[in-house]
Amino acid sequence: xxxxxxxxxxxxxxxxxxxxxxxxxxxxxxxxxxxxxxxxxxxxxxxxxxxxxxxxxxxxxxxxxxxxxxxxxxxxxxxxxxxxxxxxxxxxxxxxxxxxxxxxxxxxxxxxxxxxxxxxxxxxxxxxxxxxxxxxxxxxxxxxxxxxxxxxxxxxxxxxxxxxxxxxxxxxxxxxxxxxxxxxxxxxxxxxxxxxxxxxxxxxxxxxxxxxxxxxxxxxxxxxxxxxxxxxxxxxxxxxxxxxxxxxxxxxxxxxxxxxxxxxxxxxxxxxxxxxxxxxxxxxxxxxxxxxxxxxxxxxxxxxxxxxxxxxxxxxxxxxxxxxxxxxxxxxxxxxxxxxxxxxxxxxxxxxxxxxxxxxxxxxxxxxxxxxxxxxxxxxxxxxxxxxxxxxxxxxxxxxxxxxxxxxxxxxxxxxxxxxxxx
Numbered sequence: 001x002x003x004x005x006x007x008x009x010x011x012x013x014x015x016x017x018x019x020x021x022x023x024x025x026x027x028x029x030x031x032x033x034x035x036x037x038x039x040x041x042x043x044x045x046x047x048x049x050x051x052x053x054x055x056x057x058x059x060x061x062x063x064x065x066x067x068x069x070x071x072x073x074x075x076x077x078x079x080x081x082x083x084x085x086x087x088x089x090x091x092x093x094x095x096x097x098x099x100x101x102x103x104x105x106x107x108x109x110x111x112x113x114x115x116x117x118x119x120x121x122x123x124x125x126x127x128x129x130x131x132x133x134x135x136x137x138x139x140x141x142x143x144x145x146x147x148x149x150x151x152x153x154x155x156x157x158x159x160x161x162x163x164x165x166x167x168x169x170x171x172x173x174x175x176x177x178x179x180x181x182x183x184x185x186x187x188x189x190x191x192x193x194x195x196x197x198x199x200x201x202x203x204x205x206x207x208x209x210x211x212x213x214x215x216x217x218x219x220x221x222x223x224x225x226x227x228x229x230x231x232x233x234x235x236x237x238x239x240x241x242x243x244x245x246x247x248x249x250x251x252x253x254x255x256x257x258x259x260x261x262x263x264x265x266x267x268x269x270x271x272x273x274x275x276x277x278x279x280x281x282x283x284x285x286x287x288x289x290x291x292x293x294x295x296x297x298x299x300x301x302x303x304x305x306x307x308x309x310x311x312x313x314x315x316x317x318x319x320x321x322x323x324x325x326x327x328x329x330x331x332x333x334x335x336x337x338x339x340x341x342x343x344x345x346x347x348x349x350x351x352x353x354x355x356x357x358x359x360x361x362x363x364x365x366x367x368x369x370x371x372x373x374x375x376x377x378x379x380x381x382x383x384x385x386x387x388x389x390x391x392x393x394x395x396x397x398x399x400x401x402x403x404x405x406x407x408x409x410x411x412x413x414x415x416x417x418x419x420x421x422x423x
Contacts, residue, residue, distance in 0.1 A: 009206075009207070010038050010182065010187060010206045010207055010208060012036065012037070012038060012066060012068065013068050013183060014114060014116065015068070015113075015114060015116070016066055016068045016069075016114075017066060017069075017070070017071055017111050017112065017113055017114075018034075018111070018112050018113070018114060019034070019035040019064065019066060019071050019094075019109070019110070019111055020032060020033070020034050020035070020109075020110040021033050021035065021040075021050070021064070021100075021107050021108065021109055021110070022107065022108045022110070023050065023052070023105055023106070023107045024105060024106065025106065025108050033049070033050060035064060035066065037049070037066070038065065038066050038067075038068075038180070038182055038187070038189070038206065039063050039064070039065050039066075039178065039180065039189040039206060040063065040064040040065075041060060041063050041191060041192070042057075042061050042062050042063070042064070042102060042107075043057065043058060043059045043060045043061045044057050044058065044059050044061070045059050046192070047191075047192035048060065048061075048192070052102060052103060052105050054102075054103035054104055054105060055103075056080045056103040056104065057078075057080065057102055057103040057105070058076070058078045058079075058080070058175075059175075059192075060076055060175040060191045060192065061075075061076060061078050061080075061082065061102055061103075062074060062075045062076055062078070062082045062102060063076065063154065063178055063180075063189070063191075064094070065153070065154050065178075065180045065181075067130075067153065067180070067181050067182055067183070068182055068183040068184075069130075069183070069184075070093050070094075070130045071093065071094040071109075071111050072091060072092065072093055072094065072130065072131060072153060072154055072180075073089065073091070073092055073093075073094050073100065074090070074091050074154035074156075074178065074180075075089060075090050075091075076156055076175050076178075076191075077090075077156060077160055077162035077163060077175075080102075080103055082100065082101070082102055083100065083101035083102075084098055084099070084100055084101075085098055085099055086099075086101070091131050091152055091153070091154055092131065093130040093131060094109050094111060095109075095111060096109070096110055096111040096112060097109070097110075130153070131152060131153050131154075132151050132152065132153055133150065133151055133152075133153060133181055133186070134184060135226075136149040136150060136151050136226070137149075137150045137179070137186050137224070137226060137227060138150075138224075138225040138226035139165065139179075139215070139222050139223070139224060139225065140222065140223055140225050141220070141221070141222060141223070142214065142221040142222065142223050147225065148164065148165050150164065150165070150179060150186075152164070153180060153181040154178055154179075154180045154181070155178065155179045155180070156175060156177075156178055157176050157177045157178065157179060157217060158172060158173055158174050158175045158176035158177070158191075158193075159172045159173060159174050159176070160174040160175060163175075165179070165222075167217055167218070167220055169218055169219060169220055171194070171195045171218040171219050172193070172195070172217055172218040172219075172220065173191070173193040173194055173195070173218075175191050175193075176190075176191060176193040176197070176217055176218065177189060177190050177191055177193065177197050177217065178191060179209075182208065185208055185209070185210075185227065186208070186209045186224070186227055187206065187207060187208045187209055188204060188206065188207060188209055188215060189205070189206045190204065190205045190206065193218070194218075195218035195219070196216075196218075197215070197216060197217060198215075198216035199213055199214070199215060199216070200213055200214050201214070201216070209224050209227065210224065210227060211224055211226075211227045212224060214304075221308075
């Protein structure tokens with residue numbers, strides 16, 4: 001089995017709770033899933049395990065996490081939110097009979113323990129908050145001072161501003177991955193990101209994490225600095241404490257020799273000469289092995305760092321050539337834009353001149369229109385006066401006709417009348 005396949009598999013223990021979810025209970029579209037994986041993603045498209053066709057649901061909306069001991073629900077900082085028993089939640093523990101509301105979909109939860117697990121929890125057991133790690137998990141950048149102390153048992157990693165581990169890189173998805181507690185230890189799950197997740201250079205969709213593991217989120221590398229109480233240098237301190245306990249608890253080593261064993265050992269030869277009776281060799285061997293293991297770790301770290309530096313150097317050269325090509329392209333585009341800008345400025349000058357000519361022509365036309373209007377008003381006044389004179393002439397003609405008729409009538413009467421003198 002390859003390391004990549006080991007890191008991409010995370011089977012549930014036999015003692016893990018059994019989970020069944022039912023979406024749309026009582027409707028024609030009712031569907032039931034038995035969750036046999038540590039993390040179940042709910043969203044609107046692949047790689048979500050439960051796909052909901054709802055415009056109010058995000059592509060990666062929430063996750064149901066089986067930690068091996070409890071079942072948790074985590075909202076992935078969505079605008080619509082995730083509701084458990086009508087209460088909006090960020091991270092909560094699921095119990096049998098709980099009802100989730102995601103968008104317009106109602107999901108019923110059924111949780112039960114396997115038959116081989118006892119119901120009683122025993123006595124003198126340490127209480128652990130279900131939604132927290134036993135101790136904060138510390139993660140830091142590989143070559144930077146930035147670090148995060150993670151307490152929540154399910155934590156979002158991504159470019160989203162609300163993510164507790166917010167990574168500002170265009171190659172990191174908004175909801176890239178989740179860090180979660182699994183059987184008391186941290187683990188990673190890829191939310192179907194564009195650039196993927198890797199652990200110690202191996203692609204990983206889901207897998208456990210350990211001390212000094214290098215977690216690749218897109219182009220960025222994070223280092224597990226503290227995992228369940230194991231800090232940087234913690235292994236050496238543990239070995240030294242073990243050696244000290246072995247030295248103190250040994251009854252065969254005299255007091256003087258015991259003090260020599262606890263003193264610093266400058267070299268392997270010096271340690272053997274000072275403890276020629278055999279007890280010194282027994283006590284120095286773990287320290288030498290520890291130093292050798294530390295040296296091996298340092299050599300591997302230096303080799304890995306050198307490989308990464310070479311890789312970054314090659315990437316920088318590729319980026320430099322790409323930037324040069326982009327610079328040339330931008331220069332050509334800039335010259336083309338300058339030419340277009342000059343042409344547009346010429347067109348703008350022509351348009352401005354034409355606009356001025358149009359404005360001058362409009363003023364001339366307005367002046368001519370005013371003169372025409374004044375002439376029209378004069379013509380109307382003259383026409384009105386002529387109309388009045390015509391009416392007066394017609395009235396006088398009618399009067400003349402009437403008088404002519406009267407004169408003609410009188411003349412006729414005068415012609416018919418006889419003269420009284422001449423009979």
